[in-house]
Amino acid sequence: MSPLLIAGGGIGGMALALALTRQGQSVHLLERGLEFSQEGAGIQLGPNATRRLNEWGLSDALRQCATYPDELQIHCAQYGHTLVTKNLSHQMEQRFGAPYVTLHRVDLHKLLMQAVTGNELATISTQQSFQSSRNTDEGIEVDFLNAQSQVKQTIHGSVLIGSDGVRSDVRQALLGDGPPTDTGHVAYRSLLPQKMLPKRLHSSNVHVWLGPRMHMVVYPVRGGEWLNVVLIIESLQVPASYDWSINRQSDVIYQDFKAALKGCCNRVQELVRNIEQWRSWKLVNRPAVQNPLQLARGKIALIGDAAHPMLPYLAQGAGMAIEDAHVLSQCWMNVDTQSPETKLHNYAKQRHKRVARVQKKSSQNSVIFHADGLLRHARDLSLRLLGPQLIDMPWLYAGQD
Template sequence: MSEYPNSTDVLVVGGGMAGLAGALALRENGANVTLVERAPEFGEVGAGLQMAPNASRVLKRWGLLEKALEIGVQPKHLVFRDAVTGEELTRQSLHGEFEDRYGAPYVVIHRSDLHRVLLEGCVAAGVNLVNDVTVDSVETVDGRGVVHTAAGVDYEADVVIAADGLKSTLRPLVASDEPVSSAYVAYRGTVPITADTPATDLEDVVVYLGPDCHLVQYPLRKGELLNTVAVFKSPSFERGEEQYGGVDELEAAYKDCVPAVQAALANLGTGIRWPMYDRDPIENWVAGRMVLMGDAAHPMLQYLAQGACQALEDAAVLQDVTAGTVFAADRVNPADWDEAISAFNTARAARTARVQRTARVWGESWHVSGLARTLRNLLFKSRQDNDFQYNDWLYGQAGEGVPAPGAPRVASRLTA
């Protein structure tokens, strides 16, 4: 018998996208899972997010994709334009050949809606969800993870999943790093789509690329809302100010952009802005019986729209590497956890590091000026629709993980 009254197979720290996905994945394998969240209620802030096929395949696996499609939007195209001239640079059709190739749709969805889909999935699966728990530390004692909380209540588990985000309390157990400032900030906003909303592009994800700035628009909630995100290089953020008491920086960043971009700034909520950070990739995510996942392990800039997508990939691979060992014959085998979390770390670290690094480079290419902008536009315009050479490594089904002993290959499971 455990000396800890709060004992479970798996203890997940953090109730965001990654934590809920990880909890659901392991509960699907038969584990007793407790998830603790510091907030008094579950919820998600922000606006829309893009869910590429590598993520929607995971929802499909869990039987949650239809719920996401009921409230989300399947855009017809991903379109890039020059923000200064308005000219189209390239587009990717997101139906037909694209969906057939990647085995799942491209979906745009409000962050709170995707969070609710995952939360309801956890509730239905029987995950034990606990709010108002602030985790201070984790240690490994006699082969089990012990979680110490601010309230003095301890939890014990065979394994602890640290999914506590960019500013993770538990990441210092494996790395002595800090978040890296990008010098860019984002303003976001969602407004109702009305008869006065310009009809252009309401079925697409449209990205306008400008010097030191970009703007993204797409519909949400079955076309009821228009989501707008403006990202620009901020002098005040470079000085260390996360928030700023005016909109002069925002207006100045887009002063040379086409009227359609400038008009879209009116859709933004300017009461708060999101400073953009990531971290340098790390190879090791494991400390004893604790393992990082999601933004705690691999926070990334948003230029590839992969933050939530990689969290869902994490959960799918975690499910696979535990299915044939830890949960063999429908019985949890605690002795196999060390091998399982090591296999998860090995399967995911290189993949997510590539996404993190590519997101940085991709963002730099969006924001160039002068000759570099001319060359970028020429390169983009040389690409034909349904040229998948730049998509396959990210959206494709190969290389998304490794098989656990006795388990099917992750690549094939992710298409199920």
């Protein structure tokens, strides 16, 4: 049986390798990096994603590394008062059959990878960067370049799945639609042991502070011992680089933070002041997916950020990559008589509307979260009057079968 080729071993690629090998399909996953990234920050996963992790036999491993917050609290960044509180614990699990968790991206990746590497149907290669592909009578042949030795090798498989992230080369080979667009928004992220902070800044819940042209998200990871802090701002000087490490004393960050935090309440100011080291992500985006042909054509399909990059304002990028992996594996294993092209097309047909909805909602949130003036007053009033109902999203957390 010809392996299914997966280019890119992030969250989506590794989840797909696991979902397929569990069903008896061999895969060859090829990752550009020398090793799998030990970087990243915290992520939140809703029941739509944790349900799949549970099905893949990862609930015990998840319990070892995730945190299960009780509440989401949304506050006004300027005056500090709470606008709305939403239960994330038992109610959520009872309603949707799986928990809401927060965890370190590295821990999530590790638990997926450990489950994959135990399976003899999985071949994993690193330092292999996707270059190009050609259809053959039997399937597809794909050229990968070893970044260090510069040696090119051709790998044969049944189909190719591009899970190579927001700057996907597979996407360019398939759709040729150029790089994603800059949004002017920058995410500054930091992860630190809670014990390094004064006790009053510790947190066991998910907190979001909304302010004009900025918002901050704070939640615990690693069983509550570490704190993840994300400050997203509309930057004065959008950095050229996509992801880099930065010290609080640097000029860029100083100017950005000064402008963004002006007028913010003490709690927000104090937390930011207490953190020295940040990593910074330039946020890029694409228009929402319009039709299935943007997700799969012939013997190539895209999943995760390669397929549908989204702003992190709904905390669903990794969740959608996990859902993609589930649906693609179901379509692939479903009907033996279907051609590989039909199976990939079925995946795209099943996914395109849902991922487009999540992309659009994430973009809308970027306007609502950062609102100023009248829109901000209307937002705050609605949150206070309608309460958790306004931020209830059963369509999202119930997931896709």
